[in-house]
Amino acid sequence: MFLNGKVAIVTGASRGIGKAIALALAGAQADVVVNYAGRAQAAEETAETIRQLGRRALVYQADVSDSQQVQSMVDATINEFGKVDILVNNAGITRDNLILRMKEEDWDSVLTVNLKSAFNTIKAVARPMIKARYGRIINISSVVGQYGNAGQANYAAAKAGLIGLTKTMAKELGTRNITVNAVAPGFISTEMTENLSAEAKEKLTSAIALNRLGNPEDVSSLVAFLASDFCSYITGQVIGVDGGIMM
Amino acid sequence: MISRKGVNGLATFDKVKAIIVDQLSVDEADVSLEASFVDDLGADSLDIVELVMALEEEFGLEIPDEEAEKIRTVAMPLNSSKKDSN
Numbered sequence: 001m002f003l004n005g006k007v008a009i010v011t012g013a014s015r016g017i018g019k020a021i022a023l024a025l026a027g028a029q030a031d032v033v034v035n036y037a038g039r040a041q042a043a044e045e046t047a048e049t050i051r052q053l054g055r056r057a058l059v060y061q062a063d064v065s066d067s068q069q070v071q072s073m074v075d076a077t078i079n080e081f082g083k084v085d086i087l088v089n090n091a092g093i094t095r096d097n098l099i100l101r102m103k104e105e106d107w108d109s110v111l112t113v114n115l116k117s118a119f120n121t122i123k124a125v126a127r128p129m130i131k132a133r134y135g136r137i138i139n140i141s142s143v144v145g146q147y148g149n150a151g152q153a154n155y156a157a158a159k160a161g162l163i164g165l166t167k168t169m170a171k172e173l174g175t176r177n178i179t180v181n182a183v184a185p186g187f188i189s190t191e192m193t194e195n196l197s198a199e200a201k202e203k204l205t206s207a208i209a210l211n212r213l214g215n216p217e218d219v220s221s222l223v224a225f226l227a228s229d230f231c232s233y234i235t236g237q238v239i240g241v242d243g244g245i246m247m
Numbered sequence: 248m249i250s251r252k253g254v255n256g257l258a259t260f261d262k263v264k265a266i267i268v269d270q271l272s273v274d275e276a277d278v279s280l281e282a283s284f285v286d287d288l289g290a291d292s293l294d295i296v297e298l299v300m301a302l303e304e305e306f307g308l309e310i311p312d313e314e315a316e317k318i319r320t321v322a323m324p325l326n327s328s329k330k331d332s333n
Contacts, residue, residue: 127300130293130297172293173293175293176293
């Protein structure tokens with residue numbers, strides 16, 4: 001398969017889109033570090049599925065907003081698998097509210113977990129990737145980061161920030177054969193979007209050209225493709241997986 | 248300068264030279280004290296950052312950003328590594 005022998009770190013891989021990404025990479029024959037923050041049981045299940053696919057999995061608990069924990073995770077990856085070829089920054093949280101009611105700590109926590117985390121992980125993998133003259137970095141942004149969304153000032157700012165980080169890293173690391181791209185999912189069925197009311201979902205769906213919410217696998221197949229050598233000449237791009245909600 | 252530091256200075260120069268040869272994939276013969284990283288050894292900004300980090304690791308010291316930014320020739324990191332390790 002097209003990721004045979006590659007080593008990937010996926011943050012927030014215990015469930016949702018992150019889990020689907022971890023499985024898609026393993027399905028393409030990569031070994032995967034399954035990072036999680038709190039759901040140990042779910043992370044173990046992801047790892048078990050990866051092993052059933054015949055690949056190695058390392059379950060690693062780390063708060064990606066903490067640079068030391070991230071460094072330890074990257075060190076552990078290199079100890080265990082000898083290298084890191086692919087980094088997927090997927091970990092994210094939401095603390096939605098209108099600006100008038102958004103607490104400062106909700107702003108800070110969303111920016112820290114969704115954006116600073118990517119700074120931490122990229123900084124930690126940059127050196128081994130530069131040395132290896134190879135790397136694939138994929139940041140999971142959001143359609144919200146490109147077009148905004150009422151009630152998500154913090155989330156939209158963090159996801160837009162990931163796009164600026166993506167483009168800058170593409171420029172800084174390009175000469176070392178490291179590509180950096182962002183994926184911008186639209187509305188994907190996960191626990192994160194589960195809480196929407198039926199009316200809200202219906203309203204959303206009517207705005208989507210393909211007339212349905214996406215599945216985590218719609219996102220993960222693109223990530224696996226971007227992680228591969230099919231995409232050696234694609235960098236600094238933001239690619240939407242949104243069923244045509246924005247064009 | 249290095250020529251006045253005797254045996255230790257030469258040993259340091261050899262270590263630094265080895266790191267430069269390794270990091271920049273250049274010929275040992277090209278690494279003179281006067282050689283410019285960018286003009287003579289073909290380094291880019293990322294190469295210089297990598298070089299500084301490798302030197303810090305080798306000599307167990309920290310080269311401050313203000314100093315690192317000024318590094319242009321082989322003699323310059325050599326001097327800063329001497330200064331800091333004293």
